[in-house]
Amino acid sequence: MIRKTVNGVEEATKGIKDNMTFMLGGFGLCGIPENAIAELVRKNINGLTCISNNAGVDDFGLGLLLQQKQIKKMVSSYVGENDEFERQMLSGELEVELIPQGTLAERCRAAQGGFPAFYTPAGYGTEVAEGKETREFNGKMYILEKAFKADFAFVKAWKGDEAGNLIFKGTARNFNPCMCGAAKITVAEVEELVPAGTLDPDQVHIPGIFVQRIFQGKNYEKRIEQRTVRKR
Amino acid sequence: MLDKNGIARRIAKELEDGYFVNLGIGIPTLVANYIPEGIEVEFQSENGVLGMGPFPFEGEEDADIINAGKQTITTMPGASFFDSATSFNMIRGQHVDLTILGAMEVAENGDIANWKIPGKMVKGMGGAMDLVASAENIIVAMMHTNRAGASKLLTRCSLPLTGVNCVKKVVTNLAVLEVTEDGFKLLERAPGVSVEEIKNATEGKLIVGDNVPEMILD
Numbered sequence: 001m002i003r004k005t006v007n008g009v010e011e012a013t014k015g016i017k018d019n020m021t022f023m024l025g026g027f028g029l030c031g032i033p034e035n036a037i038a039e040l041v042r043k044n045i046n047g048l049t050c051i052s053n054n055a056g057v058d059d060f061g062l063g064l065l066l067q068q069k070q071i072k073k074m075v076s077s078y079v080g081e082n083d084e085f086e087r088q089m090l091s092g093e094l095e096v097e098l099i100p101q102g103t104l105a106e107r108c109r110a111a112q113g114g115f116p117a118f119y120t121p122a123g124y125g126t127e128v129a130e131g132k133e134t135r136e137f138n139g140k141m142y143i144l145e146k147a148f149k150a151d152f153a154f155v156k157a158w159k160g161d162e163a164g165n166l167i168f169k170g171t172a173r174n175f176n177p178c179m180c181g182a183a184k185i186t187v188a189e190v191e192e193l194v195p196a197g198t199l200d201p202d203q204v205h206i207p208g209i210f211v212q213r214i215f216q217g218k219n220y221e222k223r224i225e226q227r228t229v230r231k232r
Numbered sequence: 233m234l235d236k237n238g239i240a241r242r243i244a245k246e247l248e249d250g251y252f253v254n255l256g257i258g259i260p261t262l263v264a265n266y267i268p269e270g271i272e273v274e275f276q277s278e279n280g281v282l283g284m285g286p287f288p289f290e291g292e293e294d295a296d297i298i299n300a301g302k303q304t305i306t307t308m309p310g311a312s313f314f315d316s317a318t319s320f321n322m323i324r325g326q327h328v329d330l331t332i333l334g335a336m337e338v339a340e341n342g343d344i345a346n347w348k349i350p351g352k353m354v355k356g357m358g359g360a361m362d363l364v365a366s367a368e369n370i371i372v373a374m375m376h377t378n379r380a381g382a383s384k385l386l387t388r389c390s391l392p393l394t395g396v397n398c399v400k401k402v403v404t405n406l407a408v409l410e411v412t413e414d415g416f417k418l419l420e421r422a423p424g425v426s427v428e429e430i431k432n433a434t435e436g437k438l439i440v441g442d443n444v445p446e447m448i449l450d
Contacts, residue, residue, distance in 0.1 A: 027279040028302035030295065080355030098354065101278060102320030102362030109317040120324065121365035125396035128361060170296035170313055171280045177315040222295035225302040229290040
């Protein structure tokens with residue numbers, strides 16, 4: 001067994017530097033790597049390019065990095081819930097690349113799987129296709145999209161073991177599995193870290209080979225963005 | 233004339249037994265409240281759930297179980313969770329039968345604009361571009377005119393496009409229209425709405441048959 005465990009978030013983020021490109025899992029605030037984000041804030045590294053479906057809210061998630069102006073560029077599909085983001089974007093301090101959500105997921109997975117690029121119909125005939133190669137297959141038009149390149153991927157899982165095997169919970173799975181192994185170093189934080197041999201190999205969602213460092217996170221807030229309920 | 237719930241009720245009549253359906257944010261979400269009796273459909277949410285159920289009871293919310301609108305939800309028996317790439321394989325691979333979404337503008341050739349207004353804060357397209365580029369059947373739910381009273385059914389979209397030649401049907405507060413090679417074909421009028429009113433509210437080419445029936449909602 002190849003051990004992937006590290007001693008907490010400080011060791012897990014060893015080697016991060018200014019101007020790096022990071023992938024961060026999560027959809028809204030669901031399944032975000034809370035511990036890694038807090039550490040990036042604490043280490044105050046700057047000029048970051050962040051690939052993440054969303055940009056957090058003002059006081060949580062990637063919003064915490066935006067508050068300190070640590071992010072140079074966001075690559076996302078939807079960024080609508082963050083006033084500070086809006087201010088920095090409109091003032092030109094923050095560069096933003098908006099891409100279709102399925103394309104975002106697939107550009108991660110292409111990097112994971114060793115594909116340099118792929119064709120997708122998403123965005124054909126729109127400004128997303130500008131400057132991109134297009135091609136017809138079976139009478140339908142597609143655009144060529146390239147795999148991401150990133151230095152670190154920070155992902156969050158529910159359970160993990162010493163070998164880096166991961167199991168996700170509910171819709172907190174989202175982009176996290178697609179980002180594992182899609183950057184030079186993948187850092188997984190889990191709510192519960194268990195000894196090797198504890199997880200049923202049949203139930204593993206992401207094999208440990210895609211993960212370089214794993215640690216048990218602390219103090220998960222798991223904030224709910226839109227609390228919607230019905231009466232009994 | 234229909235209100236938002238009326239539009240959702242009319243669209244729900246388009247659901248067929250065995251359909252997998254993706255609902256956009258806004259009016260489309262309301263369609264889930266009007267599933268016709270005797271049919272089974274499953275709702276897909278692109279953040280990674282198939283078999284979405286109603287909102288949880290108070291106190292039973294789970295931060296790890298949300299829909300694409302970031303709302304807390306529940307799941308139905310037979311539901312599944314999956315990653316974002318798999319979710320869009322369902323969409324791009326046309327395994328999802330029907331996509332219902334809102335729009336700012338629809339053109340008579342089926343183009344749709346629903347993600348960006350130049351000069352205003354752009355929030356992003358989310359999964360809309362993947363959905364409209366891939367879905368076999370796309371129904372748009374929207375008001376027939378905007379707040380200024382201008383038609384949203386146009387000859388050509390004026391706003392940045394989300395997708396081209398993709399919308400199959402439009403259900404508005406005034407009418408049900410099919411997008412055909414020749415333009416918007418008027419299929420039904422909303423209760424109490426005349427063909428004349430629909431003509432006046434439609435900028436794009438409108439094809440009107442001899443007898444346009446009024447919608448039946450129940």
